[in-house]
Amino acid sequence: MKPSALSTHVLDTANGIPAAGMAIELWRMEPEPARLSRTITNADGRTDSPLLTPETFAPGRYELRFEVGAYFAARGGDPGYLGTVTINVGLREAQGHYHVPLLCSPWSYSTYRGS
Template structure:
């Protein structure tokens, strides 16, 4: 059995750099929406600690909310039309480490289950 955990990182694909200083939130959506964490990415575009550790992990639906528009505006760039990018993910117990990267520009984003 693999313990489950959750981490993320953000890459600014418009500038080819880690998205340092991007605000993000983690919400648990079941049974009622609840804010679990609010943090900011570090110089490497990652959070300083996992969003969910094996000890705090519970299976279910979660949302990661990334403040993409504010990040680009703070850099003095056109924030495009993206504001908050929301990723709704279903996490299972004993499925190993979930790593959810966000690749973004002011006009687009993509994600995948990383390692």
């Protein structure tokens, strides 16, 4: 059985840099919504540790909440209209490592299942 885990990173596509200093919350949505963690991205736009390790991983529906508007406002730029970007993902056991990158600007974002 492949161990499962969850990680993320954020790229500021408006400035062509990692999004250092962005707040991210991880929520487990089942059976009732509960915030599991809040972290800030490091200089590489990554979290210092995985959001879920193989030891803390549980299958289910999760939300990653990225504070995109606050990040751009703190940089002295236009916070745009995104505010908090929420990505809702379903994680299953034995599917290996889940990596959810966010590429964002004040006006748009995209994501994919990374490796």
